[in-house]
Amino acid sequence: MPVRRRRSTALAAAVATAAALGATALATLGGATTASAAESPLSDYELTWGIKQSYRTYVGMFGSFTASEGATQAAGNGAFTFTDGTGTYDTTAHTVDLGFKGRLVSASAAHHFEVTLTDVRFDSGAGEITADVTAVDTSGATPVKKGDDVPLATVDVTREMTGMATTLTTEAGEYLGSADYAGAAGDPLTVAKKTQPSTEPTTGPSGEPSTEPSTEPTDPEPTDPDPTDPDPTDPAPTDPEPTAPETTPGPQDPSPTASTSASPSVPASAAPTKGEIVDGTLGWGVKESFRSYVVGNIAKGKVTVSGGATQAAGNGAFTFKDATGTYDTDADKLTATFEGAVNFKGHESGGEYGLDLTLSNLKATLDGGTGTLSADVNSLGARTEGVVLADLKAESGDLRAAENVITVDGIAATVTEAGAEVFGNYPAGTALDAVDLSVALSDDARLPDGDGTGTTGGAGGSGGSTGGGTGSAGGAASTIGGTGTTTGGSIGGGSLASTGSDIPGPALGVAAGVAVVAGAGAVFAVRKRRTGAQPAE
Known part of the structure; x- marks a missing residue:
């Protein structure tokens, strides 16, 4: 049981006053004489x-x-x-x-x-x-x-x-x-x-079911100090969860695509068991905490989509469109490439960005329920094609078409070794946001309505532009990224690095505490020589 160390200021003052001014009189009355x-x-x-x-x-x-x-x-x-x-x-x-x-x-x-x-x-x-x-x-x-x-x-x-x-x-x-x-x-x-479960229903003063446990109905409920309210009633709050903090959006559903319910009845010719993919969408949020980090008060950046990709409202997940590829429902195999790009920028200083990462040309493969998710990566001007960012595992290995549409939702995604180099701070095996994909097998098939809400910006007005998104931060930044992030085969790492003093962590007062992560050392070493920046105190 927690040990009480300190009383409230108001209560301590009341005790002191009672002891100094009223102890004798209270003793004379012979009643309950203490503040307790x-x-x-x-x-x-x-x-x-x-x-x-x-x-x-x-x-x-x-x-x-x-x-x-x-x-x-x-x-x-x-x-x-x-x-x-x-x-x-x-x-x-x-x-x-x-x-x-x-x-x-x-x-x-x-x-x-x-x-x-x-x-x-x-x-x-x-x-x-x-x-x-x-x-x-x-x-x-x-x-x-x-x-x-x-x-x-x-x-x-x-x-x-x-x-x-x-x-x-x-x-x-x-x-x-x-x-x-x-x-x-x-x-x-x-x-x-805490509301205790009760095997017998109880009723409150108004006859409504009581939310208080029937075995302990007499615990008083505290209220604000209010001398005009000597007999506070028990508000019995039943929802212990706090409301959303500040203006930061809560975690979003990383699945911008619709459910797997059957499409409206539309004439559709039967597709063969294997062939070319006609169209499709892929929903993926990368990682909710990463999106929050980019637009939050540490990176102070923005998220921008382009090339037909969209982002759900509230700094939500992304939808990539216009799929091409192949499928084989007999072999439970699928390969689909999607158009659209997303760019993450942050840690801006003097027009240069410590984080400038673009993912484009996303490609998902499934074979018996397992597969990979890859993308072309441009980090600080260094571009690498076909980087396998995540391993995929679907709930079922069976690929089935309904109304000439194959839909696989909730595909678990975990960071690969190559993805760990790209994101800098997620060790291989870290869970990313789940992946949802739907592909059309014929021209007359109707995909689920899963292209987001039409907004393309991040939280707090940090995005909104659909142009650009190439991942280039301009000449100087691209040059630094190119020379600093390809050393040792690193794929533009250090995306999440920051040397700002607003980064929490008791160790930031020493060099070991500076936020230099996998692949980022060269980038910030070059930048420190140019700007004279020192580790945060």
Whole structure:
């Protein structure tokens, strides 16, 4: 059970006042004489908070989160939930002080950091989230940084305690590795009593089914301090998930194509079991965290599609069109090449980009349910054709045509060794967004409506242009990319590298912590000599 270390400011002041001014009089009255008489015990609460979406994206790019000992993380690199919250409710001030179980570790072997949060606490009177924090530079270059009850964020407390706005503190920036976090908006916070399953239905005062567990109906629910509301009702929030953070879009469905339901009844001649592909679409988001990284406050870049490719709204997945190739449903084989390109730019400095990556001419192959996804890659001006980016594995190896259309959705994709060189920070075997493809086998076949929403830009107005997308960053940038990224056979690596001081990570104060990843060293070594840039302090 978490040990309570600190009381709320308001409650501490009340205790001090009572002790100094009223202790004798209260003793004379012979009643309950301590300030603690105004407190009621609380138990079985949950706290859900994502810290900051861009921080989760950063860690997901370069490392991983591990939640244990009562803490969990939502799917898709989502928010964290800490459980078994216990504490007190001040029935006079209407404030709560709760401590939660759970251990959260964010770590990156490549960038030499490990940050651990334990004993997470929420104090509505003080309006803050605290935790015990340990930050380690795993390279050993800087000492371990530890702190108890470190204030991580201030909270705009609301009566319902759901979706409360948070603001990160200076201390949060120090421990998470980015001074820019100080004063920045954090993810929304929700504190709610865990709803217990009940075998017998219960009813509330209005006769409606109660969401509170029937075995513990008397736990008071805290509210904002409000002297005009001496008897707060129990709002019993039932949704512990926070609302979407800031203006950053939530994870998008990486599948821009439609479902596999049969197309509307249209006359179509029967296609042979093998032959030429007439048309088709491929839906793929590359990787949701990569898209977020490019347009987020680290790379501060944009995503641009061209050549007939489209991107779903909200910095979503991409659709590539006009497929050509061959199929053989008897042998369960398919090879399809798709038109369209997508360009990722970021880390701009003086008109040059540290990240300028274009993928085009995507090609998917399947043979008995397994295959590959390849593309022509242009990174910082260095172009390589037919790079196998991902290994594919479909749920079924059976290729079947319906209405002269073969549709295979949800194909698992994992990064290959060559793809790891292209993306720089994803080790081989890392899961990418799933792939959806549909190909038409005859001229009169109708493909599912899967060409997105018509928007081509990334989040926050970072894209929108359908022109260009060649991957060229201009003469100087292309030259640097050409000389720096082909060394040792690297295919334009370093796409995700950054030397900006806004990159989180305690180790960034030393050379080992600078974000130089596979294939990127030469690029940034050249750039440092030209600009005089130094590692972030």
